[in-house]
Amino acid sequence: ILMLGAVTLVLNEENHLLMMKRTDSGHWGIPGGAVELGEVIEEAAKRETREESNLEIVEMSLFGVFSGPELYYKYPNGDEVYNVSIVYLVQDWRGEVRLNDEHSEWNWFPASNLPADFSPPIKTILDQFKQTFLT
Secondary structure, eight states, X not given: OEEEXXXXXXXXXXXXXXXXXXXXXXXXXXXXXXXXXXXXXXXXXXXXXHHHHOOEEEEEEEEEEEOSGGGEEEOTTSOEEEEEEEEEEEEEEEXXXXXXXXXXXXXXXXXXXXXXXXXXXXXXXXXXXXXXXXX
């Protein structure tokens, strides 16, 4: 299945990235999820970020569109997808992080020290993030 995802790279004042540990796989991830039928992608990114982290996005900018075989993922329940991820950079947000039941813990990570056990389909996104924020 081809899945369209809206994803955010939420940064704090030190440009550290918000990452959350998934309860289904135990991997670290970033806020995001499937765009619902008829939903505007930017609204999906805001909705997913709010649902997963409790943060309200004030302003965001397009970071990139990611697709290809590297974004293949097999969920623990056996579902297989090829993701097309539209990723937004978020530096203007409000609220305090509070997780929903999809995640067990969260932390802010500098680009130079991202966790190694991240969800496989976000590898190319994290590589681009590191390339952007380490230079």
